[in-house]
Amino acid sequence: MRRLPARRTVSAGVGVMTVMLLAGCGQQRQQALAPAPPVASNPPAPATPSPSEQAPGGASVGRAAPDFATETTQGKPISLRSLRGKVVLLDYWATWCVPCKMAMPTLESLHRRYVGQGLKVVGISVDDSDSVRAVPAVARALGVTYTLSASPDDNNRAQKAYGVQGIPSQFLIDKKGVIRWAQGGFSFSEKQELSALIQKLLAEPA
Template sequence: MKKHLFLLIIISISLHIQAQQTNLAEITSAAANTIANGKVYRYNFKSFARGKLAKMYPVSTGEVQLVITPNDFSGAIHKARLLAKSPQGITDVYMNQGTVYRIFTDSKKVYRTPRYRAASNLFDEQMLLPAYTLKDLKNASKKQGKLLKEEIYQGIACQVVNITSEGQLNLSFWLGKHHHLIHKVEATTLAYPGSTLVMEFSNVKAGLPLNEETFYPKYPKTYAIQEYSGQFPKIGSLAKDWTVKTYQGKSLKLSDLRGKVVVLDFWATWCRPCLQAMPHLQKLATKYQKQGLVVIGLTTQEKGKPLAMAKKLQVMYPIADGDAVAKAYKVNGLPFALVIGKDGKVIDFFNGYLGSETDQMLEAIVKKALKN
């Protein structure tokens, strides 16, 4: 009798968990689908941080309109319009067809750059958080996701969902119960214990018609347009030489790799986009190794166990401590990928990770470099 009762309890618990996971998948998929539908997703936001990160992320407010290609859950943004205010000043940004424009009214200048190259230096990409969490929402049931509770937030019935993501990142979403819109996100990471990044959303609208004029940069003709590449190594310049020792104990020197195309991937175990990018880098390394491609992972600001993380991600290219190299190349954000040609000169770089958009562009650049 006790044995049968025990089995019934186990079956009941199993069915409850299965039902909860099914319900979770429906909730989070619906939220992701409201964003990635090719139409305008609009919101006002307030972002700030608690704990040690409070000084790094002061209160910022603004309005965002973004467009995601239908059913693309990688975080690749088709168009965006941002207007925000923080202690650092006004952020006036247009993003269209892979190009970012930031307008500076005081100095009457417009900085322009390919989004993949230096856009994250022109504005805080946290403002586009709904786009960058699409993958987490879509795969919540596979990522230790939990439906925590139902709660009234800003007068709206919300379902609170918690997701453990890559990079030791823990995300909590307040999703509208009836319309599936995101109303709040809280993020914590093991890299900064006791700190929380918070983004509150209001006046959220989804499925708005696309007006191309909204995303076309507007500024006086008298403003000077400057191509912006930040403080990073100049394209066409000779990459500074360096020597590192991999975590496996092997010595690597850049100048010894002349005749090869080299991709340097600066990353850290606490950086979620870094970990999202690494499986594709491994595919790239495997696919083009015989043609002369070398991929090297360089950890920076590391606080975890990089070899264990690389093994978990099935990454086999060499990994080394890259703090000194990052300093030499003035890398100030992660992930950062630098492509160096057979002649040792900088071909291009990627500051940040934009999902499939970055993957495809990086592979195209590598293929072209290998043919030269």
């Protein structure tokens, strides 16, 4: 998992990072699946999550996902609020992040498989105003068709809201806007696990 805010500094140890990526980023990776919140008129306040239930930044699994408002690469407004009722997979990434780009074909595969069932994949670029210009070209090169945001100011606010300190970082949000799973880093071996979690959330009522 690449650390921020040294956004455009590509380490000489890319080969080592690739090994870490394939190994699941070792101890840096944290993930959890929170149970669906109980249906109640006045539900009790959720307990403070344990360290293993913390999202890779600051947002917590089992808590309401922070709203964000940004623009897609097509210039269309998008916010988490506007996606309520869908299962949302957020991916924080950057054009200069090798592990991020290695993960994107898997995210595209999940998008193609579940978009018709209510999954919305959103890639939030944390590139600066210079490197963000490469987002459309990177998307074309990787065959990415899911929604990408390339608005540096808006995305910087979204990054801070989620407490993202390293990339790639992913958040899986249910139809009610609750973070149910989060991960820092990426491993190809986790595609089936993530696919199963998405199916579970898609089957839950809105």
